[in-house]
Amino acid sequence: MNTVEIIFSPTGGTEKIANIISACWSENITKIDLSDAKTDFSKCTIDKDDRILIAMPSFGGRAPFVAVRCYTSLTFKVFCAII
Numbered sequence: 001m002n003t004v005e006i007i008f009s010p011t012g013g014t015e016k017i018a019n020i021i022s023a024c025w026s027e028n029i030t031k032i033d034l035s036d037a038k039t040d041f042s043k044c045t046i047d048k049d050d051r052i053l054i055a056m057p058s059f060g061g062r063a064p065f066v067a068v069r070c071y072t073s074l075t076f077k078v079f080c081a082i083i
Contacts, residue, residue: 008067041073
């Protein structure tokens with residue numbers, strides 16, 4: 001099973017924690033960095049068999065707007081989430 005890290009980490013702190021967690025799950029890790037403005041997120045596809053880790057900071061209990069905008073551009077094939 002592949003692990004997909006979907007991260008938004010402008011300062012790198014959130015990414016460090018995401019790397020630790022996903023390394024425990026799998027050796028096959030794909031990263032999608034929502035803070036990379038050059039990425040066409042509509043071309044990123046997550047398969048139904050992928051394990052997904054979504055990591056981003058929250059500010060006052062809210063996700064950063066730019067991260068949410070990029071996240072909604074991703075293409076997900078059917079998946080379950082455990083929060």
